[in-house]
Amino acid sequence: MKIVYTDNNATTKVADEVIEEMLPYFGELYGNPSSMHTFGDQVGKKVKEARQRVADFINADPDEIVFTSCGTESDNAAINAALIAFPEKKHIITSNVEHPAINNLYQHLKKTKGYEVTFVPVDKKGLLDLDLLYKSMSDNTAIVSLMWANNETGVLFPIEEIAKKTREKGILFHTDAVQAAGKIPIDVKKAGVDMLSLSGHKIHAPKGIGVLYVKKGFKFSPLLIGGHQEKGRRGGTENTVSIIGLGKACELAKENLPIMNTEVRGLRDYLQTGLLEKIPGSSVNGDLEQRLPNTLYIGFDAVEGESILLLLDREGICASSGSACTSGSLDPSHVLMAMKVPFKSAHGSIRFSLSHYNTKEEMDIIITTLVPVIQKLRDMSPFWKDGKMV
Numbered sequence: 090m091k092i093v094y095t096d097n098n099a100t101t102k103v104a105d106e107v108i109e110e111m112l113p114y115f116g117e118l119y120g121n122p123s124s125m126h127t128f129g130d131q132v133g134k135k136v137k138e139a140r141q142r143v144a145d146f147i148n149a150d151p152d153e154i155v156f157t158s159c160g161t162e163s164d165n166a167a168i169n170a171a172l173i174a175f176p177e178k179k180h181i182i183t184s185n186v187e188h189p190a191i192n193n194l195y196q197h198l199k200k201t202k203g204y205e206v207t208f209v210p211v212d213k214k215g216l217l218d219l220d221l222l223y224k225s226m227s228d229n230t231a232i233v234s235l236m237w238a239n240n241e242t243g244v245l246f247p248i249e250e251i252a253k254k255t256r257e258k259g260i261l262f263h264t265d266a267v268q269a270a271g272k273i274p275i276d277v278k279k280a281g282v283d284m285l286s287l288s289g290h291k292i293h294a295p296k297g298i299g300v301l302y303v304k305k306g307f308k309f310s311p312l313l314i315g316g317h318q319e320k321g322r323r324g325g326t327e328n329t330v331s332i333i334g335l336g337k338a339c340e341l342a343k344e345n346l347p348i349m350n351t352e353v354r355g356l357r358d359y360l361q362t363g364l365l366e367k368i369p370g371s372s373v374n375g376d377l378e379q380r381l382p383n384t385l386y387i388g389f390d391a392v393e394g395e396s397i398l399l400l401l402d403r404e405g406i407c408a409s410s411g412s413a414c415t416s417g418s419l420d421p422s423h424v425l426m427a428m429k430v431p432f433k434s435a436h437g438s439i440r441f442s443l444s445h446y447n448t449k450e451e452m453d454i455i456i457t458t459l460v461p462v463i464q465k466l467r468d469m470s471p472f473w474k475d476g477k478m479v
């Protein structure tokens with residue numbers, strides 16, 4: 090069966106060009122980039138090229154790029170460095186819709202280290218309460234960490250505007266840009282952030298490679314203490330193969346940004362319009378404007394997300410529900426709960442996240458599959474009667 094892959098916010102296909110770039114370094118070119126001999130230095134030169142490509146992608150200097158093992162490590166390393174830089178400050182700020190890499194870390198710091206944490210709320214559209222954010226900043230605040238784009242809704246936070254405020258107040262600002270990368274332009278100088286996280290597998294590079302941008306001048310303490318790799322900012326022999334792949338992926342992502350903003354956005358809008366028109370009792374979660382061009386998080390009244398996913402899966406369609414069913418909890422996603430989306434429609438929410446590999450034919454397959462699927466589930470639902478939710 091042919092797969093229709095629309096779960097690109099979970100992970101992406103490794104681009105063929107990326108695989109090709111990496112292959113020699115899986116094989117004969119296995120040297121250590123830190124070695125003094127020419128054989129290792131060959132790899133060192135290629136890692137240097139990759140670092141330049143990553144830097145170019147986000148308008149950073151190569152010296153400001155630290156390679157890590159994943160987006161999660163980048164997030165942890167950023168917060169860790171901030172807390173070490175300001176040991177006397179015991180307050181940290183984030184939002185209540187962050188990825189677990191930040192949310193659970195903040196919960197952990199609160200529980201085990203006694204940090205005072207402000208989880209700034211979002212409104213019904215998933216937009217951040219900026220007034221509350223600014224009011225919560227104080228001399229005691231060690232760091233503000235906010236995601237650039239939400240992984241479930243695709244809703245964007247105004248990073249540049251927030252960075253202006255944190256700069257005024259002399260507070261460090263980190264952004265998790267894992268979902269924003271490759272979908273909207275990222276310019277660290279224009280944005281004015283101190284630290285920024287990226288993950289390879291969300292932009293068509295392999296899993297297990299991440300980046301932390303660390304602005305020049307910040308006295309950064311490593312999370313992984315060891316060798317002098319990454320200029321003492323991350324111990325451990327470099328994952329050379331994946332770094333080289335990520336460099337290529339960043340180059341491609343930069344080239345493909347216009348396609349993301351036109352063609353992929355067009356496909357997303359086509360899917361959105363088609364589903365809203367053909368399925369009554371459906372609604373989009375999150376702000377329609379301040380949103381990634383590839384993401385559609387759509388709720389269907391009176392049905393369950395897991396059931397929809399199972400029936401889509403039978404037809405080879407890969408999507409995602411925001412629900413935390415895997416943990417045995419029947420609660421809908423923490424993002425939808427934070428947005429106060431009504432319980433009965435939050436439960437039937439499905440996220441379609443596209444890439445430039447998707448086609449209009451695939452959008453048509455999703456629409457023609459989903460219409461009878463929702464109908465079938467509603468026929469069995471106690472919450473659906475006479476064409477509406479009860």
Ligand SMILES: *Cc1c(COP(=O)(O)O)cnc(C)c1O
Nearest residue numbers: 159160161188190240267268288
């Ligand atoms: C996927 C993701 C991460 C984690 O990245 P990994 O490389 O999988 O650790 C962090 N933040 C956001 C917003 C993500 O979508």
